[in-house]
Amino acid sequence: MRVLRFLVKLTIFGFVSFIIVIMGLYTYAFLSPKLELRTAGQYYIYDNSDTLLYQGSSTRKWVDLEDINYNLINAVISVEDKNFYKHHGFDYLRIMKSLYLNLKNKKITQGASTISQQYVKNIYLDFGSTWERKIEEAFLTLELEVHYSKEEILEGYLNTINYGQGNFGIANASKYYFNKEPLDLTIEEALILAGIPNSPENYNPVANYDLAIKRAKLVGQAMVNNGMLKQEELDGLFKERLEIYGKSSDENLDMLMYYQDAVMSELKGIKTIPDKLIQAGGIKIYTYLDMFAQEKLEENILKYLGDKDLQSASVIVNPETGGVIALSGGVSYAKSQYNRATQAKRQVGSTMKPFLYYGALEEGMTSSSTFNSQYTTFPLSNGDYYSPKNYGAIYANKPITMAEAIAVSDNVFAVKTNMFLGPEKLVEVAKRVGIKSKLQAVPSLALGTGEIPLLDLARGYNTFATGGYKIDVGLIRRVEDKDGNVLYEKEDYKDLVLNTNYTYILNEMLTGTTNSQFRDYANPTALVIASKLSRKYAIKTGTTDSDFWIAGYNPDILMVTWVGYDDNKDVAATYSSISKHIWADTVEALVKDKEARWYETPNNVVGVVLDAVSGVPTNNTSKATLFYYLKGTENVALNAEEVFREETNLVTE
Numbered sequence: 001m002r003v004l005r006f007l008v009k010l011t012i013f014g015f016v017s018f019i020i021v022i023m024g025l026y027t028y029a030f031l032s033p034k035l036e037l038r039t040a041g042q043y044y045i046y047d048n049s050d051t052l053l054y055q056g057s058s059t060r061k062w063v064d065l066e067d068i069n070y071n072l073i074n075a076v077i078s079v080e081d082k083n084f085y086k087h088h089g090f091d092y093l094r095i096m097k098s099l100y101l102n103l104k105n106k107k108i109t110q111g112a113s114t115i116s117q118q119y120v121k122n123i124y125l126d127f128g129s130t131w132e133r134k135i136e137e138a139f140l141t142l143e144l145e146v147h148y149s150k151e152e153i154l155e156g157y158l159n160t161i162n163y164g165q166g167n168f169g170i171a172n173a174s175k176y177y178f179n180k181e182p183l184d185l186t187i188e189e190a191l192i193l194a195g196i197p198n199s200p201e202n203y204n205p206v207a208n209y210d211l212a213i214k215r216a217k218l219v220g221q222a223m224v225n226n227g228m229l230k231q232e233e234l235d236g237l238f239k240e241r242l243e244i245y246g247k248s249s250d251e252n253l254d255m256l257m258y259y260q261d262a263v264m265s266e267l268k269g270i271k272t273i274p275d276k277l278i279q280a281g282g283i284k285i286y287t288y289l290d291m292f293a294q295e296k297l298e299e300n301i302l303k304y305l306g307d308k309d310l311q312s313a314s315v316i317v318n319p320e321t322g323g324v325i326a327l328s329g330g331v332s333y334a335k336s337q338y339n340r341a342t343q344a345k346r347q348v349g350s351t352m353k354p355f356l357y358y359g360a361l362e363e364g365m366t367s368s369s370t371f372n373s374q375y376t377t378f379p380l381s382n383g384d385y386y387s388p389k390n391y392g393a394i395y396a397n398k399p400i401t402m403a404e405a406i407a408v409s410d411n412v413f414a415v416k417t418n419m420f421l422g423p424e425k426l427v428e429v430a431k432r433v434g435i436k437s438k439l440q441a442v443p444s445l446a447l448g449t450g451e452i453p454l455l456d457l458a459r460g461y462n463t464f465a466t467g468g469y470k471i472d473v474g475l476i477r478r479v480e481d482k483d484g485n486v487l488y489e490k491e492d493y494k495d496l497v498l499n500t501n502y503t504y505i506l507n508e509m510l511t512g513t514t515n516s517q518f519r520d521y522a523n524p525t526a527l528v529i530a531s532k533l534s535r536k537y538a539i540k541t542g543t544t545d546s547d548f549w550i551a552g553y554n555p556d557i558l559m560v561t562w563v564g565y566d567d568n569k570d571v572a573a574t575y576s577s578i579s580k581h582i583w584a585d586t587v588e589a590l591v592k593d594k595e596a597r598w599y600e601t602p603n604n605v606v607g608v609v610l611d612a613v614s615g616v617p618t619n620n621t622s623k624a625t626l627f628y629y630l631k632g633t634e635n636v637a638l639n640a641e642e643v644f645r646e647e648t649n650l651v652t653e
Helices: 002-031 070-080 092-105 115-124 131-147 150-158 170-178 187-198 209-225 231-235 256-268 275-280 291-305 349-362 402-408 411-421 423-432 443-447 454-465 500-514 527-532 578-591 640-647
Strands: 043-046 052-056 283-287 311-318 323-328 370-373 376-379 398-401 476-480 486-489 538-544 547-554 557-564 605-611 624-630
Touching: 043 256, 070 115, 070 150, 070 187, 070 209, 115 150, 170 187, 187 209, 209 231, 256 275, 256 283, 256 291, 256 323, 256 476, 291 311, 291 323, 291 578, 311 454, 311 578, 323 454, 349 402, 349 411, 349 423, 349 443, 349 454, 349 500, 349 538, 349 547, 370 402, 370 411, 376 411, 398 402, 402 411, 402 500, 411 423, 411 443, 423 443, 454 500, 454 547, 454 557, 500 527, 500 538, 500 605, 500 624, 527 578, 547 578, 557 578
Parallel strands: 043 283
Antiparallel strands: 043 052, 283 476, 311 323, 311 557, 370 398, 476 486, 538 547, 547 557, 605 624
C-alpha cells in the first residue's frame, strides 16, 4: 500500500513538474523576440546589371491563405496534422502513439511532426536529426505558436513546402502541375498537391502519375475520416485521367535554378557571413549572372540533347573577373535538382592534359619535342604494367610532336610525358592553378582518371585563360544585409602562378585542336566545330567511356561543358560531338558583337613556321603552322623518346 501511495505521489509530482516546465517554456517563448516569417531566410538575388532576379525563401511567390482553395487546406490538415487547431505546436498524444508503434515494430514507422514543426524546419533549419537540432526546433516551434495565429502558420507552411520537381510553395506548384492559381484548383487537383510533400520525388504526378493518384486517394480518405469530405464524393473522383501541365511559366528559365542553388551553396561557404544572419533574412546577393548567356546556354543544351536520355552541365566564366556568368547543372531542374556542375565528380579525360603539358614546358620540353606514338606497355614501380590505348586504338607508329599530341589528343604521348616528368609534377601544376580536388600522382592521371567537379576544372582552366594569373572563380560579387551594409565583396586579386611565356605557348598549342593542318593518323579533336568559330580559341576535348568534355577559352570567355549519363554507363561514340556543338554555338553567340582578341605574344616568345605534323621546317604552306618557343630553344629538337628509353624498360608492339 505504501508503495502504491509513493507511485501515485511520484506520478502527480512528475505531472505537475511537466506542466510547470511546459508553462515555463511557453513563457520564455512568449518573451523572446518575435520570429520573422515572410522575411525569415528570405534572400534577394541580382544579376550582373543589379537587376532583381529572384526573391523569396525557396519560393518565388507568396500567396495569402484566403487565396488558396479550401479543399487543399482541409486536405493538408487532414493528412499532415488533423489536430492542428487543437494543439500548441506539439501533438503529445500523437507523439506517444508514434513512440509506442515504433517500439512495437522495432523500427521507425510513424512520425509525429506537426505543421508548426515542419514549417520551422522549412524556413530555419536543415533536416538533420541531431539532438541539438531537435532542441532548437522545439524552441522555435514554441516561439512560432505563441507569436502567430494558426492561420498565419498554415499560410506560411503552404508557401514554403516542397512540392517536387523543383517547386516550393503552393503558388509555384499549382502553376507548374495544373497551370492554375491555388484558388482555382479542383478537389482532385487539391488532393494530388496535398499528397506530394510526404515524398516529393515519388508522389508528384510528373514523375509517377499512378503513384500520385494512389497517394491522393489516401489523402481523400483522411478527409473523409475527419469529416471534411463525404465517402460518396471521394468514390466519384479520379474516374478519368487528369491533364498534367508539368512545366514552368514561359518567362522562367528552368536551368536558371541550378545557378540559384550554386549561389546559395557558395553563400553558405562564406565564413564571414554567419548562418544565423542568413536565416534572419533580407540578404541581398549580387552575382555575375548574365541573363543573355544563361538563355543561350539553355537554348543550345536543349537544341542538341533533344529527347536523348543524356545529361549535360556547363559553366561559363569571365576570365578577367573569375565570375561565373552562366551555369547549368543538368538538362531539367524540374526533373532533377542534382547540380552536376558543382556536385558531380567525374573523370575528366583528356581535359587534364593541358596541366600536364604546361608542366612539360616548365621542365624543358618544347612544342616540337617528340615521343613515339605506338602501343606501349609501361612497367610500374610496384611491379604491375600499364598499357594505355589511344582513342579507337589508332597510333601514329612514329615520333609525333607535343603540338600534334595536343591537337589529336594522343594518350600514349601523354602517359610518356607524365612518367618522363614524374606524376607528382602534374598534381603540383593542377594544385597551383587552383584545382581543389585531391588527385593521385599516378601515370593514368595524364588521361584524366582523377575525378574533378566541373566548376573545379573550370577554376584551373581560368588560370590559363588569364595568361597565368589565378583568380578566385565564383558566382557572387557582393553580399549586403537588409540595411545595405556590405557583408562580403569578392576581392579583385590576381596571383601570378604560371610563367606567362609558357602559358602563351600552351594556349597557342591548344588552338591546334581546330587546325586542319594537324590532320595525320587522327584528326584534331575539335575539327568538327572549326567552321563555326569566328576567332581563335584554346580548346581541349576529353573523352572517357562515359563522358564527353570540352573546355575552351580566349581572353573574353571560358566555357566548360560535359555530356554523359548520371549512372556512368557508356556513351555512344555518335554523341561525341554534342558537347562540342553546345560549346561552339553558345560561345559564338556571346562574343558575336565583341572585337576578336587573343593574347599578346610575350617578348621572350618566338614563332617559327614548321610542318604541322613533323615539326620540321617546310615550304609547303598547306601543311605549315606556327610553333612557338621560348627564345633560344627554337633550334633545340628534343627527342624525348631516346631519353625516356634510357630510364625505362618499355615493351612495344
